[in-house]
Amino acid sequence: MPDDRPVVRVTRRLPEEVERELSVAFDARLNASDEALTADELREALASADAVVGTVTDRFDAAVLGVRPIRARVLASFGVGVDHVDLDAARAAGLVVTNTPDVLTDCTADLALALLLMTLRRLGEGERQLRAGEWTGWRPTHLMGRRVTGRTLGIVGLGRIGQAVAHRAGAGFGMRLLGYDPRPPEAARLAELGIERCDTLDDLLARADVVSLHCPATEDTRHLIDARRLALMRPDAVLINTARGSVVDEAALARALREGQLAGAGLDVYEREPSVTAALLELERVVLLPHLGSATVETRVAMGRRAVENLRAVLAGRPPRDRVA
Numbered sequence: 615m616p617d618d619r620p621v622v623r624v625t626r627r628l629p630e631e632v633e634r635e636l637s638v639a640f641d642a643r644l645n646a647s648d649e650a651l652t653a654d655e656l657r658e659a660l661a662s663a664d665a666v667v668g669t670v671t672d673r674f675d676a677a678v679l680g681v682r683p684i685r686a687r688v689l690a691s692f693g694v695g696v697d698h699v700d701l702d703a704a705r706a707a708g709l710v711v712t713n714t715p716d717v718l719t720d721c722t723a724d725l726a727l728a729l730l731l732m733t734l735r736r737l738g739e740g741e742r743q744l745r746a747g748e749w750t751g752w753r754p755t756h757l758m759g760r761r762v763t764g765r766t767l768g769i770v771g772l773g774r775i776g777q778a779v780a781h782r783a784g785a786g787f788g789m790r791l792l793g794y795d796p797r798p799p800e801a802a803r804l805a806e807l808g809i810e811r812c813d814t815l816d817d818l819l820a821r822a823d824v825v826s827l828h829c830p831a832t833e834d835t836r837h838l839i840d841a842r843r844l845a846l847m848r849p850d851a852v853l854i855n856t857a858r859g860s861v862v863d864e865a866a867l868a869r870a871l872r873e874g875q876l877a878g879a880g881l882d883v884y885e886r887e888p889s890v891t892a893a894l895l896e897l898e899r900v901v902l903l904p905h906l907g908s909a910t911v912e913t914r915v916a917m918g919r920r921a922v923e924n925l926r927a928v929l930a931g932r933p934p935r936d937r938v939a
């Protein structure tokens with residue numbers, strides 16, 4: 615019997631229960647090998663499926679989205695950031711684009727705090743030392759980091775994740791909170807979280823002991839943290855990036871760290887993933903994670919379910935919950 619259910623093309627492996635849900639409801643074309651699709655394969659997916667579930671590793675640029683005729687009606691992106699999708703080109707193609715906000719807020723905020731703790735307390739260095747058999751035993755001056763309580767955290771981007779970071783750092787770790795966002799939340803919300811709003815990013819950078827980035831990757835935020843702004847940071851400050859690699863000029867960051875303009879960095883995202891600026895790998899005071907912000911079982915399943923909810927809505931002719939284009 616011919617399968618007349620809508621065709622859903624999934625570009626990467628998803629948690630098993632999400633793939634099962636898709637296979638029950640749709641003619642799901644899964645990616646068992648989990649290899650990222652090429653641009654030609656993405657074009658083919660858009661030309662042959664009714665819906666595509668994509669991820670940050672798929673570049674839906676104007677060339678890919680320019681495929682005609684296009685069969686897909688919805689691109690349900692798995693993740694909150696949509697900088698890998700040319701939204702204007704998607705609109706021109708009549709393609710609805712959705713994302714998966716909310717469900718990854720807590721886990722991403724947790725990871726930012728993990729990087730904050732790892733950098734301030736020098737935990738990466740400690741773990742490397744122990745595994746290398748170089749730990750000679752306890753001593754009063756061994757790997758002294760910096761006290762977290764009472765330090766000043768500067769949060770760049772005060773959306774859902776930035777606010778979740780503020781809550782953890784303020785209520786949980788007793789940090790002083792500064793925030794910068796060109797479109798900040800209401801004053802009452804800032805007061806509730808205990809965030810002092812900075813009028814300029816430069817002001818925040820000059821005052822914070824830890825700077826944590828939580829803004830989306832857009833043309834406006836590309837290299838927001840560049841050589842000039844890195845030079846504004848305090849020499850004992852650290853930079854945490856769980857947002858997007860493009861927000862930081864990675865080469866300038868490596869130079870600034872080498873020259874002692876700031877003390878350390880905790881990074882989960884990079885300008886050219888999966889490659890990492892080689893100079894960063896040499897630096898002891900840098901913690902490097904492989905884009906794990908939302909990587910928990912609960913969150914990855916919830917992201918998958920949210921993507922499925924969105925594509926179901928579009929295919930049924932209803933407005934999706936999380937439309938971004």
Ligand code: 8YV
Pocket residue numbers: 668669670671692693694695696718905907908909
């Ligand atoms: C995802 C993320 O792992 O949601 C985002 O924007 O960076 C991560 O949660 C990734 O985008 C998956 O597509």
